[in-house]
Amino acid sequence: MEFTADLSALIDVLDSDDVDGYLIDDDSTDSDQRYVSGFTAPDAYQTLVTPDGGVHLLVSGLEYGRATAESNADSVTRRASYDYQGLAVEHGPHEGKIRMLETFLDDHDVASVSVPRSFPTGTADGLRDRDVSVTVEPESIVEGIRATKTDWEIDQIEATQRANEAAMATAEALIASADVEDGVLVHDGEVLTSERVTEEIEITLLRNGCQLDETIVACGADGADPHDRGSGPLEANELIVIDIFPRDKETGYFGDMTRTFARGDPGEEARRRYEVTERAYEAALEAVEPGVTGAEVHDVACDVIEEAGYETLRSDPSTDTGFIHGTGHGVGLDIHEQPTVSPGGGELEPGHVLTIEPGIYDPAVGGVRIEDLVVVTEGGSENLTEYPVALEPAAR
Known part of the structure; x- marks a missing residue:
C-alpha cells in the first residue's frame, strides 16, 4: 500500500480511554488489518498501534522479509524472537501464542489494549488470563477512519x-x-x-x-x-x-x-x-x-x-x-x-x-x-x- 494511514482519530480514542494500545489479530482479508498495517498475508498476524502513533507488527518468519519491505509499520518482529515454536511445544499452539503476545505487548509497554469487535474471543480471553486488560471497542474506529479516502x-x-x-x-x-x-x-x-x-x-x-x-x-x-x-x-x-x-x-x-x-x-x-x-x-x-x-x-x-x-x-x-x-x-x-x-x-x-x-x-x-x-x-x-x-x- 502506497500511503500511510492517518490514525490520529484512533490515537485520540486510546488517549481518552487511557488504553496502552490497539491490537488487531487477523489476516489481511480483514480490511482494518490491511489498512493499518499496509501489509497483506494469508495467515493471521498481529498489528499493535501505540499511543505515540507507532505501528508494530508481529509476523511469522515466512512473512518477515515481505513485511519489513512492504508494510507501513515502524517495527516488524518475528515470532521466533519470542521462541514461539518452543512455547507451542511446551504449552500447546494456543497458549504458546498467548504467551508470545504477552511478551510482545510487554516489550512495547502495553498492559491494556482496545480491540476490534471481530477480535478472536480465544485470544482475548487468553490475554485476560495473563493479566492483560482487553476492551472491545463499542464502535469500529478504524472503519470510521477508512470511510474518508485519501x-x-x-x-x-x-x-x-x-x-x-x-x-x-x-x-x-x-x-x-x-x-x-x-x-x-x-x-x-x-x-x-x-x-x-x-x-x-x-x-x-x-x-x-x-x-x-x-x-x-x-x-x-x-x-x-x-x-x-x-x-x-x-x-x-x-x-x-x-x-x-x-x-x-x-x-x-x-x-x-x-x-x-x-x-x-x-x-x-x-x-x-x-x-x-x-x-x-x-x-x-x-x-x-x-x-x-x-x-x-x-x-x-x-x-x-x-x-x-x-x-x-x-x-x-x-x-x-x-x-x-x-x-x-x-x-x-x-x-x-x-x-x-x-x-x-x-x-x-x-x-x-x-x-x-x-x-x-x-x-x-x-x-x-x-x-x-x-x-x-x-x-x-x-x-x-x-x-x-x-x-x-x-x-x-
Missing part, C-alpha cells in the same frame, strides 16, 4: 472502476451482438447464458488486474431479486440486470457499477420503470454533497419512486416489490462499508466514496437498477463512473 485511495478506486467499465462493455457487446432465436439470445451459434456473460466479465477483469468472486447477470424474474446472481439463457424482450463489483488484485480496492439492458422491447411498464429509476438515480446523484446525510439522499430517491406510484420500504416496510433496498453504500477495501445511503445514514463528508443505486423490482416485470460510484468533494461530488446509461445495449 487522494491516493480515490485514484485506486477510480482505476478499479475503469476495469469495471471494460468488463461491462464486454457484457453489453455480447448482448447487443447476439442473434434472437425463438425469443432467446444466441451468440456464435450457442445460447447466450448468464454464466457465459459472467465468464467473459471475469476474463476481462483478470486482463485488467482485477478479481471477482461473484457478479450478477440476472434476466427477467431473476433480476427482481437484487442479489440473485442469475442463471440460464438470456431472453429477448426482458430486463437484464448486470451488477459488477471487482477488486483490484494489487491494491485491494473495489469498484461497483450496475446497468440494466433489454434486447428488444421489454414492454411499456418495464420501460416506465427504467425511466423512473433513472430519474431517481439522477436526483440522488444531484443531492450528494458535504453536510447532507445519507438518509436525506435516500429520501430523494424514494420521493421520485413513490411519486411515480411505486412502493418503497419507506412507504411500506413490508413490501417485497418496488424499491426494496437502500440507495447506496460506501466502497473501499470492502465492497460494503461506511457511509451508508439509507435510513439512518449519517452526514456525508469530503472523501467519502459511495454508490448511488436505486432500483424497482417485481417478478412479473423484472428488475431495474442503475448504479454509479461517486466521491464527495468539498464543493459537491464527482462521479467516478464514465459508463453510459442506456436501456438498449450497444457494442462500445
Whole structure:
C-alpha cells in the first residue's frame, strides 16, 4: 500500500480511554488489518498501534522479509524472537501464542489494549488470563477512519472502476451482438447464458488486474431479486440486470457499477420503470454533497419512486416489490462499508466514496437498477463512473 494511514482519530480514542494500545489479530482479508498495517498475508498476524502513533507488527518468519519491505509499520518482529515454536511445544499452539503476545505487548509497554469487535474471543480471553486488560471497542474506529479516502485511495478506486467499465462493455457487446432465436439470445451459434456473460466479465477483469468472486447477470424474474446472481439463457424482450463489483488484485480496492439492458422491447411498464429509476438515480446523484446525510439522499430517491406510484420500504416496510433496498453504500477495501445511503445514514463528508443505486423490482416485470460510484468533494461530488446509461445495449 502506497500511503500511510492517518490514525490520529484512533490515537485520540486510546488517549481518552487511557488504553496502552490497539491490537488487531487477523489476516489481511480483514480490511482494518490491511489498512493499518499496509501489509497483506494469508495467515493471521498481529498489528499493535501505540499511543505515540507507532505501528508494530508481529509476523511469522515466512512473512518477515515481505513485511519489513512492504508494510507501513515502524517495527516488524518475528515470532521466533519470542521462541514461539518452543512455547507451542511446551504449552500447546494456543497458549504458546498467548504467551508470545504477552511478551510482545510487554516489550512495547502495553498492559491494556482496545480491540476490534471481530477480535478472536480465544485470544482475548487468553490475554485476560495473563493479566492483560482487553476492551472491545463499542464502535469500529478504524472503519470510521477508512470511510474518508485519501487522494491516493480515490485514484485506486477510480482505476478499479475503469476495469469495471471494460468488463461491462464486454457484457453489453455480447448482448447487443447476439442473434434472437425463438425469443432467446444466441451468440456464435450457442445460447447466450448468464454464466457465459459472467465468464467473459471475469476474463476481462483478470486482463485488467482485477478479481471477482461473484457478479450478477440476472434476466427477467431473476433480476427482481437484487442479489440473485442469475442463471440460464438470456431472453429477448426482458430486463437484464448486470451488477459488477471487482477488486483490484494489487491494491485491494473495489469498484461497483450496475446497468440494466433489454434486447428488444421489454414492454411499456418495464420501460416506465427504467425511466423512473433513472430519474431517481439522477436526483440522488444531484443531492450528494458535504453536510447532507445519507438518509436525506435516500429520501430523494424514494420521493421520485413513490411519486411515480411505486412502493418503497419507506412507504411500506413490508413490501417485497418496488424499491426494496437502500440507495447506496460506501466502497473501499470492502465492497460494503461506511457511509451508508439509507435510513439512518449519517452526514456525508469530503472523501467519502459511495454508490448511488436505486432500483424497482417485481417478478412479473423484472428488475431495474442503475448504479454509479461517486466521491464527495468539498464543493459537491464527482462521479467516478464514465459508463453510459442506456436501456438498449450497444457494442462500445
